[in-house]
Amino acid sequence: MTFNGTWELNMKPLGVWCVCALLLCCWCSSSAARAVFPAPQNVTIQTLNMNYVLKWDWDPDQARDSAHSVTFTAQYLAMFKTKKPKNKQDWKSVCESTPEHVCDFSSVQLHYLGMWMLRVRAQSGKNVSSWVMKEFCPDRDAVIGPPSAVNITPVIGLLQVAISDPLTITNGSMKEWLPNMYYFIQYCKKSSSAQPNNLTSANNLVVLPELESWTWYCVRVQSRDDYYKKTSVFSPTYCTQTDGQTPSWQIVLYFLLSLALSFLVLVGLFMCTFRVVKVVKSTFFPSVPLPAPIQEYLCDSGSSDTPRLLSTEQELENCCDTLDLLTPDPEVTEVTEVILEVHLPPESSQQSGRTRSRHSSCDSGVYSTEGSGPRQSELGEMKMEKLGRKIRVEELDEGVQDVSV
Template identity: 45%
Template sequence: MKSLRCFCVCSLLLLKVSTGFGDLRRPENVSMDSLNTRYVLRWDWPHETAINQTVTFTAQYILEYQSRKANYEQYWTSVCVNVREHYCDFSGAELHYNGLFLLRVQANTSQQSSSWVQIRFCPDEQAALGPPSSVKLSPVKGDLEIIITDPLSSTNQSMKTLLNDNMGYLIQYWRRSEEPQKAKVLETKNNLVMLTELDRQTWYCVRVQSRDVFNNKSSVFSDTQCTHTEGQMPYWETFLYVLIGLLLFFLLLYFCFYKMFTLLKNTFYPAIQLPDHIQELLFSESEKPQLLSPEYPVSVCVPLVLVRTELDAVAVNEESNAGEQDSSTHSQHSSGDSGIYSTEEDSSHRSTTHTDLQMSSQKHREKLHDGTLLELCA
């Protein structure tokens, strides 16, 4: 009986000792939280540990084809070592988007380590695709213009380059008064899309979803954006524009005609006028020169302008000549000459004086001091 009791006590002690110094329990619910190229390995640790023991975790990865080698343990690469958090960020590990990897994590204490928990990870198949990084909506006349920016990787690289141009977009648009379930759908691979055939002066809402056509993956929708389309130009505004255009056209036409008229007027009717006496000669019928006909005698009148002093001198000369003639006549009569000689001499003298007077009037055509104008006719 005593030996049986001793065996039972020893068995219980050995069971307690084996439980206290056995393997540490493994992390649970290990999964990869990935979006585009942001990879975060997460796990749970709901277990209790011994007193004064801190549990840490270590996470590693390896390419799947390397795990088939005999000494594959040397190819494992540690990303997180003895971290207390229940996650490990693999974004900086440069896991190729089209590669196939094995990831594992274990729990550690100062005395024990748990066994590894391993998962398989293929980014292009398992990583979630993010929505467009930005969507800009703007009205253009009666249409809506949508500018879509590609989702970006952890290194700010377009996901379209990683997906080998297999990425497209699904656009939903609807009137703001309606429900999104009644939205119209448009699929495209372009980053610039124009929505046409929309109602004027109406509010529309738009949201965009990224899609991986090859792997049949879709992102969540982007934030909803709403704007209103532009309306048709009012009739009064159209009439105003037409009126302004016509006004400008007639002003330009008037300016051209005015310039042409001014040019013609300055050419044929210059501003500088000819002197009056030249215009009278050019345009007066009475002042036009005429040829004298030898068959019909014409009386030619020549204007004679004499200064009063010269006229007085001529008169004095005539009087003196007349006095001399009288004295000579008297002397001739007294000396007994014939009267016929005296008469002939007097007439010849008078004709000579008259001829000299005409010649002097033609040579000296001047104005009188008092403005008197004499006209002599020959």
């Protein structure tokens, strides 16, 4: 009894130990299976000012047996939180399940003076690798860049160098985080094998001393900070020429050239103006005048210089008439008004269809006129009256009539 009772009592602790051993084996086997999946290798951080990029290597042959593609997850956490187990859930993912082998932490804007812990792992389906940790302090580990811009200006035989600070991710100045940053300047003559001259300055505006006038110099600048021995790469090399006082012979030469150029310009303008005036004058005021008969019939009267247009057929016929002015009889001392009437035969009146009359006023004189239209064999009788007196009209050859008073 005692043996059997003792045996029964001893069997209960033995079963408990078996169950615990079985659970421990299962957990160890699962942990071993999880640890078998390889982790990323050669984890590094590439930095420039406040740009931080986490990179790692991965061999595709390490997960050849996996049926799923391999992805990666990268996280960060402040260093002081990693020492407390309850804060381990505060890890923040920047890149999650990405197939790339790089993750950019610049957008997170990690504090430049803080201490951070970065980590990355690989996963493929249910297979997950262990985390690869990386400690990072931007103030200590981040690399500073060269000046963002360098401008060189000649100033009275010297060179003035304007330097722009390196920029942060928000386009701010890196001097906000590195107040002791300064610049290392190298300059030398262009195409010269001599040792370059060196100059250090914390100012953004530097004047290079002891330079030769009218000489080409090349300049490059480097950013430096001595606290963590940070040194940037050199900026691109910029070359420019110094100036100086202009020699007197050059001043005289420039003055003579300017005078010659001004003279040529004035001559050219004068010639152009003369040609334009000549063309305008020859166009609107021709040198050969029109014949006197044409000018007489193109004007309204003998004293008018305004030309008139021939608009009717009758006026075109009148252009062919001839006018003769005869000397008046001395016996006639005063004529105030002369009325000239022309009576045509019936057949002539049918052709012309009109009767012309002309009125004129003058102190004294005799008028001669020739009818327009076709020549008539017989000219009608003309009667002229002036204050009750009749004037005789004599018929001339070719249809020209003399009127005498």
